[in-house]
Amino acid sequence: MFVPAQYVAKNPRAIVEAYSFGLLVTTDANGLHATQTPIFFETDDPEEMRLVGHIARRNPQAAGLAHGQPALVVFTGPHAYISGNWYQSKPEVPTWNYVSAQVSGVLEPLDEPEQKRAVLEKTAQKLSAYGEGAWAMDDAPEGRVEVLLPYIRSFRIVAHSIQGASKLSQSHPQDDRDRVIARLKERGHNGDAEIARVMELKDPF
Template identity: 30%
Template sequence: MHPARRFHVTDPAVLRQRVLDHPFAVISAVSDGQPVAAHAPVLPSGGGGPLSLRFHFSVANPVTKALLAGSPALAVFTGPHAYVSPDWYGIDDQVPTWNYISVEAAGLVTRLDDAAMRQLIDDLSDHFESGLAPKPIWKTAKMTPARLEALYRGLVAFELRPERFEGIAKLNQDKPASARAGVIDALDATENGVALAAEMRKMDS
């Protein structure tokens, strides 16, 4: 987490929305004294009440072993990000930097029971398939029972209730408005900077 407090984001609603917008997280843990990490799509609980984050890994994943052994977990969600050239500021004596948005959730996890694991698989597919409309939503019912049961046997699902849930929005808040405007215009002209420019505009509005 970036140490500069001006970049920190603590509003739970904002953080939850960023998890929804960028749900593919890196989840890290410690196994036998060594760091391990893996990617997973994460589904946050609905608004209201304590936040929980659900995800799953294969039985063979080293992170699964670590979490089952009691390791705390750190989930990192990365939003829009891009290189920022000092030439874009229009002021002297500047250096390159990287603007980005990210969210961190840390705490202990609980293994979900079989019924909750199956529900998570359905919830994940429903959530992501809904974004593919008008295509009909894929359902596990389309699979043969034997194939589906084999899939379930290879998965372990978890729930993380964060003890720490905070984010970073490093968007040149430490620069004059004119310099930020120059960065926004330059990012808009790059292939991967448009989303980041939009986030900077929202902060300035």
């Protein structure tokens, strides 16, 4: 992952945890595949290097998932266009602020029913953090989860590297950064509010 030194995320794991809808990229005999799906660290250990997720079995990528297969997961956080006119103390051309992380590692299919159920339980547990309306495995109709298990392929990725980028106008004076935050809030396009929010935090990532 290419990241200029001033934008290297100090805590890329936090990006993975905050923006967990990852893009799983693999290759097989049929070429390159990519699927977006929720992917989470397997445990809450801050040193955990294993991630788990699942995709639909009817997805062509699923058939090619194999033990020892190289895998890349891209976690894309908020992003927003930054006008060059917003930088006044230190004039600059237009740019893009963004938060992103990449995990590269080795894939392990998890095809046993108890393994797939464990991945679904982890997914439900993590998504319950969204609060009101959150769904738990116990909320499923009796027997429904068991019916669905054959139609998914779960996987584990043993990560070799976790890298992140947090490009939030760090190279500019504080008055320019404050101006960028204000303009983002005023404009209100997709991603603007979230980029403004993380820019207001001290060392968010």
